[in-house]
Amino acid sequence: xxxxxxxxxxxxxxxxxxxxxxxxxxxxxxxxxxxxxxxxxxxxxxxxxxxxxxxxxxxxxxxxxxxxxxxxxxxxxxxxxxxxxxxxxxxxxxxxxxxxxxxxxxxxxxxxxxxxxxxxxxxxxxxxxxxxxxxxxxxxxxxxxxxxxxxxxxxxxxxxxxxxxxxxxxxxxxxxxxxxxxxxxxxxxxxxxxxxxxxxxxxxxxxxxxxxxxxxx
Ligand code: PRP
Numbered sequence: 001x002x003x004x005x006x007x008x009x010x011x012x013x014x015x016x017x018x019x020x021x022x023x024x025x026x027x028x029x030x031x032x033x034x035x036x037x038x039x040x041x042x043x044x045x046x047x048x049x050x051x052x053x054x055x056x057x058x059x060x061x062x063x064x065x066x067x068x069x070x071x072x073x074x075x076x077x078x079x080x081x082x083x084x085x086x087x088x089x090x091x092x093x094x095x096x097x098x099x100x101x102x103x104x105x106x107x108x109x110x111x112x113x114x115x116x117x118x119x120x121x122x123x124x125x126x127x128x129x130x131x132x133x134x135x136x137x138x139x140x141x142x143x144x145x146x147x148x149x150x151x152x153x154x155x156x157x158x159x160x161x162x163x164x165x166x167x168x169x170x171x172x173x174x175x176x177x178x179x180x181x182x183x184x185x186x187x188x189x190x191x192x193x194x195x196x197x198x199x200x201x202x203x204x205x206x207x208x209x210x211x212x213x214x215x216x217x
Contacts, residue, residue: 010070012058027209071195077185091189100182104160118159121152128162
């Protein structure tokens with residue numbers, strides 16, 4: 001442990017960072033400056049805890065953590081699985097709960113059952129590949145999209161999609177169904193493997209503090 005060294009955090013910009021700051025506040029860690037939406041500042045400091053925090057694009061968070069540019073990161077499990085970086089997952093923060101699912105029109109259920117060679121559109125090609133190739137042993141063609149993935153089956157780009165389902169309203173409004181569940185998702189805290197050794201006490205203390213907050217896991 002090195003009390004003089006700043007512990008650096010990479011937080012996924014947006015709702016995940018806002019929720020993380022809420023949890024940090026409940027744990028007595030404050031960073032008022034970071035909550036100012038108008039600020040263009042990128043790095044924030046909490047002198048009391050010797051924490052340095054920065055906001056990054058979600059998919060970049062595991063990259064910062066793997067390379068040690070951040071000791072700790074907070075990102076969605078979807079991003080962590082997709083990026084497949086060399087990081088330790090130390091805590092389920094309990095918010096941002098949703099599911100990664102295979103979705104499509106009802107008629108696509110048959111194609112899944114019979115292991116047909118189908119086209120799968122997804123923002124998460126690695127998760128889709130792991131699921132179909134490694135878990136289901138089904139050969140499929142994966143088509144990477146960057147958003148509005150539900151369009152895939154609607155315009156004939158793919159038979160199904162692998163995507164996040166939260167309330168299910170995007171699916172419902174577009175006549176699509178959950179056909180299979182890939183995995184459960186939520187916000188996770190990840191740690192660089194070297195930082196886990198060098199800063200174990202500080203990290204464990206933080207995890208313990210967050211765990212003791214009633215509404216987190
Ligand atoms: C996500 C996801 C689904 C939708 C699911 O999209 O990709 O489209 O939310 O939420 P629901 O079940 O509550 O309807 P996002 O809003 O991130 O935009 P995107 O389509 O550009 O990825």
